Amino acid sequence: MTSVKPTMSDVARAAGVSAMTVSNALTGRRPVSPATRARVERAAADLGYELNLTARHLRAGRTDTVALVVPHFDHPYYGELAARMGRHLADQGRHLVVEQSGARREAELAAVAPARWQLYDGVLLSAVGTTPDDLAGLHTSVPLVLLGEQQMPARYDHVRMDNVAGARLATRHLLATGSRRVAIVGGADPDRDAGMRTARTLGWTMAHTDTGTAPAPELLVRTGPDLSAGRDAVRRLLSDGTDFDAVFAVTDTLAVGVLAALAEAGRRVPDDVQVVGFDNLASSGFTVPALTTVDPGHEQMAVETLRLLDQVVARAASGEADGRSSGPEHVTAPVRLVVRATTRSA
Amino acid sequence: MTSVKPTMSDVARAAGVSAMTVSNALTGRRPVSPATRARVERAAADLGYELNLTARHLRAGRTDTVALVVPHFDHPYYGELAARMGRHLADQGRHLVVEQSGARREAELAAVAPARWQLYDGVLLSAVGTTPDDLAGLHTSVPLVLLGEQQMPARYDHVRMDNVAGARLATRHLLATGSRRVAIVGGADPDRDAGMRTARTLGWTMAHTDTGTAPAPELLVRTGPDLSAGRDAVRRLLSDGTDFDAVFAVTDTLAVGVLAALAEAGRRVPDDVQVVGFDNLASSGFTVPALTTVDPGHEQMAVETLRLLDQVVARAASGEADGRSSGPEHVTAPVRLVVRATTRSA
DNA sequence: GGACGTGACTTTAACGATAAAATCTCGCCA
DNA sequence: TGGCGAGATTTTATCGTTAAAGTCACGTCC
Structure with a gap:
């Protein structure tokens, strides 16, 4: 019937004490006699009292x-x-x-x-x-x-996270295991912005420099952020006839799309094409085959x-x-x- | 210097009006003369005034x-x-x-x-x-x-979601496409609780009943919720030597683990073992092979x-x-x- | 020309909890 | 018996905003 929400004052009235005592009884911030506490708790339960956190926050200035x-x-x-x-x-x-x-x-x-x-x-x-x-x-x-x-x-x-170091590590691993044409899926022009893609692209470039080579420009593929973007990027590489024997996907999400596209095209992983991702998502250990990736700490x-x-x-x-x-x-x-x-x- | 946060009163003082007028000027709830509004806005900007939502909520009783x-x-x-x-x-x-x-x-x-x-x-x-x-x-x-x-x-x-119908649909599809031993990964005993797993297990059973058969008890595999649980479930089935030619995974997440385990064991999907999941996650279209699943609306x-x-x-x-x-x-x-x-x- | 309306603004009083200060109640000791 | 202190409880004031009621100046209308 009384659908209005009871306040501390209501509880106080019901228990025959002051609002302050209700506060103390319920929070335990200051001592309250056991008898009173019991009465307060009883009253609070009877009325279905619920603490109003907004009011507490206003007073306390904190919300935890x-x-x-x-x-x-x-x-x-x-x-x-x-x-x-x-x-x-x-x-x-x-x-x-x-x-x-x-x-x-x-x-x-x-x-x-x-x-x-x-x-x-x-x-x-x-x-x-x-x-x-x-x-x-x-x-x-x-x-x-x-x-x-x-x-x-x-x-x-x-x-x-250390994007540059991670990308460099990933790409270096690809080069060290025999790949020569490492595509980067989700890359970005270094001069465009200073985001994650740019940093990872830089790492990819540096790994090449480390071995005295330079990545071919056509191996840098710009993409959107989601799974389908990874798939579409590889489809594009394949249909363009671009030669590549490894893919560094700038995120694991893109890598999943990459793997899907390679499977659909009948390219064997890692025999024909190696793949590395970045992020080490929980699901990355369960792709087919299981994804090599960079753990960003x-x-x-x-x-x-x-x-x-x-x-x-x-x-x-x-x-x-x-x-x-x-x-x-x-x-x-x-x-x-x-x-x-x-x-x-x- | 004055590191304390300015309030409406501070703005009011600075603008030479009352707090209420500041409120009205900033919210537009009641009319305020253009000159006053300008003065208030000026003062608010100068002081770096930020509205305190907690206080507003306390007063308004709504938070949007x-x-x-x-x-x-x-x-x-x-x-x-x-x-x-x-x-x-x-x-x-x-x-x-x-x-x-x-x-x-x-x-x-x-x-x-x-x-x-x-x-x-x-x-x-x-x-x-x-x-x-x-x-x-x-x-x-x-x-x-x-x-x-x-x-x-x-x-x-x-x-x-319609768990029973979905599971039934999924299992029926497996049976209709030639599978005879359909394992359920992540199943639950119908009498245990009334959760999602139970409902989906029920649908799996009903699909069998529909075709006049009954699922073998050893094909019901209980699991945890995550990817590795799906993989472990299939590993267990294989090491137990349980005969199965299809898997209904009660979630797509489990299905991804199932696919990983089948790949690792060299079972071909869908030729040797068919797989269906449940949830139609965004990533489910990108597994290798792409996952057949139930979309729960x-x-x-x-x-x-x-x-x-x-x-x-x-x-x-x-x-x-x-x-x-x-x-x-x-x-x-x-x-x-x-x-x-x-x-x-x- | 006095009553009345209107717009612009101010004052007052909450919203509900609680910190801080004030009061009240005992029990205990000299 | 009176005084004192410790603990329990109440009172008061406040957090920052805003609804509602109040004030004030200036027209307007009959």
């Missing part, structure tokens, strides 16, 4: 919740990132909520609009589609750590990101006028090559 | 944000679900945030603790690991729509879910004493078989 903003929920890389972050934060008694930006500049900036930030103790922004200028323009005091491979303004903490990235976040939060809490206790850090996680069955052992 | 609680961020099914929901809500100018429950009963109940719900206008709970009793015990007025294959209390709106599920949520929200807003305008609905989305290359055409 961290937001992670990713471009897409349905990209496995971000799913794994979110899951890992969520586990770490849960261990610390904090919450993670994930928001999607859609990789559109406006949406990403909206998701990260200062107003929305205030709902969280901190924001982890996996930036794609924003330029350094977009971010540089923001003036906010909400703790922010950037994650990702874009060029980022130096004033924020930033965690990234997921765990280190997660740990470092949260360390930086705590640092920024602490800095903000301590009035942040506390001097250069520590400036923003820019961390690069170490990469590692995971050799599986899409490359030859010799 | 919907939460989706899923068991795992890193399971592609949930990622795709979240992405789809997020797109729909964004189109309506609302926000979606995703939380992870970890599929542990306690965490799921904590994530959906009534206290947390109040942060959102509504909650979509993708329940796994909760029993109907857990949910039945909750009395809350926060709009809630359940999503998933568990047995759910009837008093909540609920959207599910993703889009219908998303649309129905949001329709129900709006209904519940409206019901709650209208005082909900408004009588049986409409009781809780239980929607089952229609399934569809997507035939690709892991099954034979005849």
Whole structure:
């Protein structure tokens, strides 16, 4: 009947105590006599009382919740990132909520609009589609750590993977195992932007330079981000008659598409064409054949990101006028090559 | 220097007006003279004023944000679900945030603790690991729509896929294309619980009954949820020497593991062993060979879910004493078989 | 020319929880 | 018996915003 939500005052009235005592009884923040506590709990249960977190947050100025903003929920890389972050934060008694930006500049900036930030103790922004200028323009005091491979303004903490080293490692492995014509699927012109694709393309180029060669321009294939893009890229190479005996796919997602296209064309992997990916997704060990890939140090990235976040939060809490206790850090996680069955052992 | 965040009062002081006028000027809710508005905007910009959403929410009692609680961020099914929901809500100018429950009963109940719900206008709970009793015990007025294959209390709106029909369709296809020994990977005893696995196992059994046969008990393989579980299940079947010429994997994720194990054992798909999955994930079209699977009507599920949520929200807003305008609905989305290359055409 | 409407703005009072300060109640000791 | 302190509980004020009611100046109309 009384469909309105009961408040602490209602519980207090029912239990014959003050609202403050209800608060103390339920949170245990200050001592309350056992008898009173029992009465309060009874009343709260009877009324179906539910704590209003919004009110608590307003008062406390904290939410114990961290937001992670990713471009897409349905990209496995971000799913794994979110899951890992969520586990770490849960261990610390904090919450993670994930928001999607859609990789559109406006949406990403909206998701990260200062107003929305205030709902969280901190924001982890996996930036794609924003330029350094977009971010540089923001003036906010909400703790922010950037994650990702874009060029980022130096004033924020930033965690990234070692794209260049990883790509170099991958490509070098292909060259060392006998491939001579290594296509890069998902590559980008080094002068275009400073994103992940560019860095990985640079690594691919450097691996060639290392062995005193240079990659043929027609082996650089630009693509979209998803599975079909990988498949289409290989189809294009094949139909163009481009000669290649290995593929470095800039992401594992693209690599899956690459494998599909090679299988459909009857090219044997790794005998005719070797393949290496990048990201070491959970599913990458289960492709046919199992994908050789670059592990970008997921765990280190997660740990470092949260360390930086705590640092920024602490800095903000301590009035942040506390001097250069520590400036923003820019961390690069170490990469590692995971050799599986899409490359030859010799 | 003044590192504290400016409030509306600060802006008001700076602009020489009252806080209320600042509110009106910035939101446009009530008219303000152009000159004043300009002055206010100027002051707000100068001070770097950011609206405090927590305070607004406390006052307004609405957040324009919907939460989706899923068991795992890193399971592609949930990622795709979240992405789809997020797109729909964004189109309506609302926000979606995703939380992870970890599929542990306690965490799921904590994530959906009534206290947390109040942060959102509504909650979509993708329940796994909760029993109907857990949910039945909750009395809350926060709009809630359940999503998933568990047995759910009837008093909540609920959207599910047609697991039985899908599994039956999949298995029937295997039998119709010449398979006689169809293993089910990830199956469950029908009497154990009323979850997704049980329903899909039931469909598998029914397809056999339909053709006047009965599945051999040793063809029912219980597994964990992830990729390696699918691979291990097939390895076990092979090492046990169990005869089988087809596999119905209860999820696409398991199916990917199944394909990996078959490839590693040198069984040809679909010639020696046919395979069908369930879920039609984005990546399922790119396995080698491309996976035949059951599409669970993703889009219908998303649309129905949001329709129900709006209904519940409206019901709650209208005082909900408004009588049986409409009781809780239980929607089952229609399934569809997507035939690709892991099954034979005849 | 006095009552009344209208637009622009201000004041007051919440929303619900809780920190900090004030009060109240005992039990205990000199 | 009076005083004191410790613990339990209440009171007061506040977090930042905004709905609702109040004030004020300036026209307008009969």
